[in-house]
């Protein structure tokens with residue numbers, strides 16, 4: 064009889080411990096909602112500070128799966144320049160970009176945000192985004208291929224976009240600015256105006272948005 068009681072007590076203790084451990088683990092791992100969030104007027108790019116909704120082209124956002132930290136980016140270009148920093152690449156992050164197969168270039172809609180890791184990207188087309196030369200994102204590979212065929216450039220996967228690709232885009236931005244001196248570049252020039260401003264006139268160096276670089 065005593066033996067059975069001991070057994071029952073022991074079992075109860077295990078039950079209690081299991082319950083307590085489960086409760087504890089669940090508390091230390093809060094459920095983070097990683098659904099995409101809307102871009103609002105007034106939202107600033109995490110990398111360059113520009114007002115995101117005032118510029119054309121595919122945009123990006125990242126949501127930390129562990130703590131819910133959310134960053135929004137004026138462009139897929141700035142999203143990649145943040146993501147490709149060594150300290151960010153190790154983050155558990157859900158990343159979204161606009162699916163340009165389903166929404167229009169000048170005012171992309173939030174309901175057409177998609178998992179960036181599943182997107183196809185066109186690098187080197189003549190489509191201009193918030194930061195000048197763009198990385199256009201598509202769910203549908205054939206839509207990406209069509210853009211590259213019609214407007215130039217090539218199709219890359221998420222994993223294929225690296226710092227060398229970003230350098231190439233920055234370089235294209237310089238050439239574009241030198242040739243056209245368009246509105247977007249003029250605004251960036253004003254933002255960049257300062258002691259090193261004259262470097263722009265000599266063609267500048269490889270990375271145009273030095274001061275926009277993530278800190």
Ligand code: ZN
Nearest residue numbers: 108111137141
């Ligand atoms: Zn930006």
Ligand code: CU1
Nearest residue numbers: 111113193194
């Ligand atoms: Cu910018």
